[in-house]
Amino acid sequence: MIIQEASPEEIRRTLKALTEIQEIDLELADIAEERGGLPEQVEALAAQIAEYEEYITAKEDERVRAEKTAGESGQRLASARDLLAKYQQQLYAVTTTREYDAITTEQETAKREISEFELLISTNSERAIELAQMVEDKRAELEQLRAEKVSREEELERKLKETEGEEKVLLDRRSGFAKDLNPRLLAHYERIRDAKDGRGIAVLVGEACGGCFALIPPQTQVVIRQTRDIYACEACGRFVAPAELD
Numbered sequence: 001m002i003i004q005e006a007s008p009e010e011i012r013r014t015l016k017a018l019t020e021i022q023e024i025d026l027e028l029a030d031i032a033e034e035r036g037g038l039p040e041q042v043e044a045l046a047a048q049i050a051e052y053e054e055y056i057t058a059k060e061d062e063r064v065r066a067e068k069t070a071g072e073s074g075q076r077l078a079s080a081r082d083l084l085a086k087y088q089q090q091l092y093a094v095t096t097t098r099e100y101d102a103i104t105t106e107q108e109t110a111k112r113e114i115s116e117f118e119l120l121i122s123t124n125s126e127r128a129i130e131l132a133q134m135v136e137d138k139r140a141e142l143e144q145l146r147a148e149k150v151s152r153e154e155e156l157e158r159k160l161k162e163t164e165g166e167e168k169v170l171l172d173r174r175s176g177f178a179k180d181l182n183p184r185l186l187a188h189y190e191r192i193r194d195a196k197d198g199r200g201i202a203v204l205v206g207e208a209c210g211g212c213f214a215l216i217p218p219q220t221q222v223v224i225r226q227t228r229d230i231y232a233c234e235a236c237g238r239f240v241a242p243a244e245l246d
């Protein structure tokens with residue numbers, strides 16, 4: 001890239017400014033990353049908490065239904081047992097085979113119902129106990145999640161306060177370096193920085209671009225070392241500065 005009528009000293013200054021801007025941009029990116037992670041974590045925790053609350057509500061409802069079924073089955077079991085006892089009494093008073101058959105049929109039905117209700121009581125009582133345990137376990141996990149969310153939120157708030165000042169200082173310093181730069185150069189740097197892992201300027205490492213390690217022709221290396229021009233790597237587009245700029 002040709003910078004018209006620039007002395008090696010001016011080119012050196014330009015490359016130094018770009019290098020400073022690069023350092024500042026990396027720090028700004030670190031700040032953004034630190035902040036960027038926390039809101040996401042808080043959001044993920046909030047979603048998980050909502051999921052757990054939904055789970056607990058559903059299992060609580062299920063437990064209440066199971067207990068209700070067990071309770072109702074208990075009442076119906078008592079009625080069926082009373083009925084069975086009543087049939088037993090009636091049997092003593094029967095006078096015909098028909099009456100006897102009718103009552104014994106009723107007795108069979110009552111016995112069948114009794115075992116059905118007993119089964120309903122035991123399965124629903126067991127299920128209710130199981131559900132209560134599930135709810136209790138989940139509640140303990142939920143409490144942990146809530147505490148975790150509070151601490152993440154506090155961390156985020158603290159970090160925001162901390163980094164606001166730091167960020168402003170960095171942005172002010174950056175403006176200081178940027179104001180004297182050729183806008184086309186700065187735009188090129190920013191475009192490459194955004195496209196290439198946050199780095200728009202590299203140093204000459206041996207015979208290669210320190211950004212992508214593509215070899216640079218010997219005569220260009222000389223131009224770079226003597227800061228006779230500003231060179232953008234043909235492979236990655238990053239500006240290439242000499243390793244020693246002072």
Ligand SMILES: [Zn+2]
Pocket residue numbers: 209210211212213214233234235236237238
């Ligand atoms: Zn390169």
